[in-house]
Amino acid sequence: MNKLFISSLFSLLFCVVIQAQNVQDLINQVDLSNLELTVSELSGEQTTTVNGNTVTITTRVQNNNDLAADYIKERLMQLDNFTIEDQAFNSVGRNIIATQIGQTNPNDIYIICAHYDSVTTFCADDNATGVAAVMEIARILSTQCMDNTIVYALWDEEEIGLRGSEFYADLAATNGDNILGVLNMDMIGYDGDEPGTPGDNEWDIDVRNIAGSIAMKDDIVTIFNTYTFDLKPPIIVNPGTTFSDHSRFWDVGYSAVLVGESWETNDQTPFYHTSNDRLSTLDLPYFHELTKLVMAYTATKGSLLEIDNTINTTETSISSNQTGALYQWIDCNTNLPIENETNQTFLPSANGTYRVEVTKASCTELSDCFVFATLGLETFNKDEVTIYPNPSASNITINLASNQLFKAEIKSVSGKIVLSKNSLKSSVTLDISRWSSGVYFVTVSTDKKTGTYKIVKE
Structure with missing residues (x-):
């Protein structure tokens, strides 16, 4: 930021239902493990894969961040229903743009965005968090049909003058693009208070009375009041800062806001613009909640079409x-x-x-x-497998009626494997305390039987 398998057992029908259709369902799909992984990889705290090679993204500084751009582009290209543009705007600057065309109103455009360049190494909060949020929302909404067009934009060269967003905004204005709102995320992962203390989970909306920006802010507040988020009510900053990418859209008369951690209450990361801005300094549940809020706004303004892909x-x-x-x-x-x-x-x-x-x-x-994976395998009888407690906030125990080798594989609702465990005993206890809240599916298998069960992480 430049700011100075289901039910208690398969039941009698062995039925499993995977759902993700209304806005609340989509909010529930926001996966904290995905967010954490993206920040860790993009900030160079762990290796990743780009173009089939194992690499470390050691820098995102604007004159040496092509590897980061390739990482973002490659992951967006893996999603359905997107057109991907690698937008060069000078000799080294690259915006990575994913566009999801609206089925009913393709010319009505909403943008959610973040910058991916940095001033030094790591820079997890500034702004790997914003990039991770855009990419997680894109992952989920790529499976949905929308009335309106959504643009998922990752800007380059924000740190040296908001150059990437300026290029895009100027071009959009020249072309007469009907951009109805730009929601910019810049530094959304740090909250300095201990959980549960007064003032915890504060966040800002930076806005100015330009085009429909005030109405856009009101829409976000409505979203906040419609669904449940572990956040304080937003702090409205008007006039909001011009030191991030949303302001380039103000410059050409578009509606735009900034959403992020609370600079207004001096609750921004103390590691701003230093290599101490690391994943370990972030409040991950807070980061998760802000991403869910922006997911709800994007899905609402995109206007989901009524088709059931479950x-x-x-x-x-x-x-x-x-x-x-x-x-x-x-x-x-x-x-x-x-x-x-x-x-x-x-x-x-x-x-x-x-x-x-x-x-x-x-x-x-x-x-x-x-x-x-049920062909050729019997299904466990009702009394052969128990999983408890369910729901749980910390640990679950998987218990088989007899001592035998079994495998437990747990997936999120998006189908991502979050844990795989082999056990030689009849019982195993698993720590789920760091998982994001929501529904998970546990598949228990032996060489002769299998069963899939739903658990809820509180």
Whole structure:
């Protein structure tokens, strides 16, 4: 910032339902482990993979940050329904732009954005946090059809004069782009108070009376009051700072705001613009809550179209929950359509990973990939596996009725494996205290039986 498998058992039908359709469902999908991983990789605190090579992003300083740009671009290209632009604006500056075209109002544009360049090494808060939030929201909304166009923008050269956003804003104004709102995230991971103390989880909205910026601020406040976030009410800063990318949109008459940690109450990171700005200094739950808030705003302004991309499964089948549509089942391992599998219900002939593409009217959405692994294996009887306590805020215990080797694999609702554990005993206790709140799925397997169960992390 330049600012100076489900229920208590598979039940009798062995049914699993994966849901993500309304705004609250999408808020619940924001995964803190994804956010933390992106910040860690982008700030160079752990290795990552770019172009098939294991690398460390040792710097994001503007004259040497192509590796960071490639990292962002590669991950956005892995998502569905996006057009990716690698926008060069001078000899070294690169904006990475992902555009999700609205199905009903393609010319009505909302932008969520953050800068990815830095002034020195690490710079986790400034601004790997903002980038991670944009990328996590993009990951989730890439599976959804929207009425309006959403642009996910990652700016370069913010730290040396807001150059990347200035180039984009000037070009948009020249082209007459109908940008209805720009929400900029710059430093959203630091909160200096101990959890539970007065003043904890404060955050700012920086705004000026330019175009519809005040109304945009009001929309964010409405979102805050509509859903539940572990945040204090926002501190409205008017006139807001001009030292971040949103101000370049003010300069050409667009509506824009800045959302971030509270500089107004002097609760910004003390490690600003130093190499001590590290992942370990961040308040990760606070970072999670601000990302969920921006997710809710983006999904609301994008206006979700009513199509159900969720699935349910039985011991022998997978079905789309959307009726009256066109269907194409896909093998996730090859990413290829399965020939002649175009019915609402799919009967796999082999264990594998599958998803369905659902088309209704002008909207096409993909379900999450689902690991189907029940063919040839019996399912545990109701009294053979217990998982407790459920819900839990700290630990869960998986207990089998008899001593035998088993594997426990836990996935988030997005299908990401968050833990895999083998046990030689009949019982294992797992620490889930650092996971984000929400629903997870535990698959317990032996060489003869399997079962999938839903747990809730409080």
